[in-house]
Amino acid sequence: MTVKRTDRDGVAILMIDNPPVNALSCRTGVVDGIAGALRACASDAAVVAIVLCGSGRCFSAGADIADFGDDPRSDVAPVRALMALLDDIGKPVVAAMHGMAFGGGLELALACHARVCADSTQLALPEVTLGLLPGAGGTQRLPRLAGPEAALDIMLSGRRMSATEALRLGIIDRVSDGDLLTAATALGREIAGQPAPLPRVRDRSIAGSLDVAAARSAAAKRRGLGDAPRLIVECVEAALGLPFDEGLAFEHGAFDRLMVSEAARGLRHAFLAERKAPSVPGLPVPRPAGRWSTAAVVGAGTMGTGIATVLLEAGFRVSLVDSSAEALSRASATVERAIGLAVEKGRCTAAEAAARSERLRCVADLDAAAGADLFIEAAFEDLEVKRRIFERIDRIAGPDAMLATNTSTLDVDRIADATGRPESVIGLHFFSPAPVMKLLEVIRGPRTAPQVVADALALARRIGKTGVVSGVCDGFIGNRIFEEYLRQAYFLLEEGALPAQIDGAMERWGFAMGPLRVMDLAGQDIGWNIRKRRAVEQPDRPYSRIPDLLCERGRFGQKTGAGYYLYPPGSRRGEPDPEIDAMIVQHSATLGIARRDIADEEIVERCLFAMVNEGARILEEGIAARPLDIDVVYLNGYGFPRFRGGPMFHADRLGLPTVLDRIGTFARGYQGWAWEPSPLLARLAGDGAGFATLNG
Structure with missing residues (x-):
């Protein structure tokens, strides 16, 4: 049973029971269970009011992200039907929230006739962090309770609110510092004793206005989240300008488009991978x-x-x-x-x-x-x-x-x-x-x-x-892959690119910092010491001399005020240095290389596919157990753009045959020895499979 019912003197208490966080899962029947219990209470003459609560440590942390797939309408249809049922039910429903009320959990509460929180409850609509928006009426109901400006801030930031703040904003009706269910059942009876109609959020008018230009500007600053911030603003505009049902239809359409967007797919993968990475099969229970x-x-x-x-x-x-x-x-x-x-x-x-x-x-x-x-x-x-x-x-x-x-x-x-x-x-x-x-x-x-x-x-x-x-290898997961990423960046410098172009290309693609800026921040001397050691241990894998030439000039990055870039006092971003650009051009001449124009697309592909190819080798050797582990390392430690999901996930989205074909092209070019394809990558591409098949 996903919903447990008890009765208190005419008030039915429906407890969502889907541990550990009472996710509103359609796949496992939780949403249908809530709907069925509500219908049973609606037809029970002995019930005058209904209280919705959660078992365990929280009310509900929201939708089960694992439910989301390629058919958004069917994936979320039961949730939308549940919200419509709450709109039409003939008896007051009170949400009694404790612990967390996040995402769809909070939207469920917003569709109820009243809301009571324990004083320690935290509330949030964090869908934007997954490249989504509240898709079960949240963008239409929240402005009717909190006003458009506050609602927009809550949805664009995804931040958590305390029960006290939620009460001040009008999102909830009461905060209980005593027994939560006693307070909720009392409020249910109180509403049941009032004249009809029942107080529905959808029937409220919206107080206040929206500075649309400022709202759109705020959304534009929320980069890396796809179209979600912009569409959240448009949904609030719809709430202000359209009847509730039309605004709701606009929200549903916007949500459905976001669900199948590349940004939302990448962000959902990141979310799920980060939760799966620490779960390693075969390990004992940790000690207390x-x-x-x-x-x-x-x-x-x-x-x-x-x-x-x-x-x-x-x-x-x-x-x-x-x-x-x-x-x-x-x-x-x-x-x-x-x-x-x-x-x-x-x-x-x-x-x-x-x-x-x-x-x-x-x-x-x-x-x-x-x-x-x-x-x-x-x-x-x-x-x-x-x-x-x-x-x-x-x-x-x-x-x-x-x-x-x-x-x-x-x-x-x-x-x-x-x-x-x-x-x-x-x-x-x-x-x-x-x-x-x-x-x-x-x-x-x-x-x-x-x-x-x-x-x-x-x-x-x-x-x-x-x-x-x-597992154990030189550089482990992160730095071993990063070495191949840097190797291509240095070779690109030798062939015709300059630092600002390489970093700019990777940053425009979504990286927090380009590879050369990263090394200036970390300290060029650190990489120098590693290269000296590896030159002895791995003489068959040569490096470009460019970073060594930089270090020989005492340019160790931000800490010395100069690396690939100049760092005037107080500057952390750095400015391109003509002296270093000239040094790179001269080095190419010394090598006998005729420098050429290199497109940003080639820079991104070479840096990224070098990472993917080395990641595949790491999987072959068992250094990383799953592709998702590599993705989590790069999302959390190397500034890889979260909305792209990680290097291995992104390679799957491109298609491994495409990746393998481009590697073959690069193998016929400068320093082609560095592009020997991983046997695992070649096998998966030949089988028409992806790295995701190895995630278990």
């Missing part, structure tokens, strides 16, 4: 989160300081370890600034800020951190340095401690060899800046215990990160 309370972060540089900040926010007591007093002093000041900023932005109270400060210890001796539940090494990217640190950690850590390295490229298994417990060693690759970036690559060594992997994924959730499991 309460067992993790103390952490030691070894290395007080930028990354170590950021990791310490993240752990403090999650409630850990943190020992930040570094032999340099200067580094510790700088790190302590940085953490305190971050804590102060959190208070300023309302993300924590002054009392919590004080508690975070109290939980941090800066120590020069690793022995002072003995007994920590979690050790995270965040030292310089040098294998021997890390091995020496792990030898010391092994001596002082308790038997159940997790020993983690933050390496971005090095062999976790060789680091684990420095300990007597390789089963406890794991990679936790944070991305910079650690307090901001959502991705956490969980590097599973060949001897890492499954329990430790499960615990690491649970830790990722606790600290607000999206954990993705990777």
Whole structure:
């Protein structure tokens, strides 16, 4: 049973029971179950009012995204029929909301005759983040309750509201700080005792007007979400200018168009992939989160300081370890600034800020951190340095401690060899800046215990990160693919492109930053050190000399004020530098290359298909278990445009035969050796299949 009914003195209480978040699933019969229960109550002479509520931790988190496919009208038809039933039912229906009332869940409540919230309830219409709009009457009902300006802000931002704000805006009728169902049943009886007709939201007039020009401007700023922001504005305009049923028909048509748009498909894939990535088959249940309370972060540089900040926010007591007093002093000041900023932005109270400060210890001796539940090494990217640190950690850590390295490229298994417990060693690759970036690559060594992997994924959730499991290879999932992306960017520079064109092409395609700007931000010296190591280890995979020429001039990016671009004081975007453009042109001449005009389309294809081809190799080798894991890494760690779904998903949308054909074309061009197609890519393309068939 997806809906459970109980009765209280003439009031039927219908409880949606579809754990964990009471999704309004058409596929599993939840929506039809609600409709059937409502009809039964409507025909029951003993029932004077109806209360809709949710079981467990929330009212409803909205529609089940897995229901959405290629036929929007049939996919959402039961939901629309349910809303029409609520409009026509002859008895008052009160929504009693607790926990979350999101998306279709909130739209369900808006179609009821009244709404009551527990004081801790959060409400939202986040459809825009999926490239959609509220498609079950939300764009027509919300303006009738909150006014067009407030309704538009709520729908364009997708932000969460508190029950108090919802009451102030007129979206709900009451906030209950006592028993929610008692308050809802009382309101139901109250409405039942009033003269007809029942108070329907659809019958309300809209108070206030809309500054259409400002609304369209606000929508235009919501980039990367397809046509959804613009159509949300048009739906609110329809609510203002058309009768309810005509406005509703306009909303339904707009929703149906968005459902089959490429942007919405990509955003839905991203949403579902991020929820599936931490679910790794075959892992045991993680140990209770309460067992993790103390952490030691070894290395007080930028990354170590950021990791310490993240752990403090999650409630850990943190020992930040570094032999340099200067580094510790700088790190302590940085953490305190971050804590102060959190208070300023309302993300924590002054009392919590004080508690975070109290939980941090800066120590020069690793022995002072003995007994920590979690050790995270965040030292310089040098294998021997890390091995020496792990030898010391092994001596002082308790038997159940997790020993983690933050390496971005090095062999976790060789680091684990420095300990007597390789089963406890794991990679936790944070991305910079650690307090901001959502991705956490969980590097599973060949001897890492499954329990430790499960615990690491649970830790990722606790600290607000999206954990993705990777096997061990040079660069893991993200940086190994990024190397091929950069390789093509550098070859394009040699052939005829300039930095601003390459970055501009990738940014116009949707990347947050182009590849050369990324390296200026990360620090050109980091890549330089990696290339020196790989030139010895992989001499058969040559690199362009251009980034090395840049480093030899001391141009390490933003931190030195110059990289591919010039960074005047206060500038983070950078300005093209004629000196570097001339250096690149001269290097092409040195190589005997006649520079040519390169179209933006070729830049995008070469950079993207190099990523896809390497991603396929990573799947072949088992470094990534599923294509969706690669997509999640790139969406959360590398600025890949979310509305395109990730590199592997986007390749499927293009068609793998198309991708393979273009790779063949590039293989006949400059540095064609880099374009040997992955056997997996060739097989899938030949079979007419896509990467999605490997997602399980």
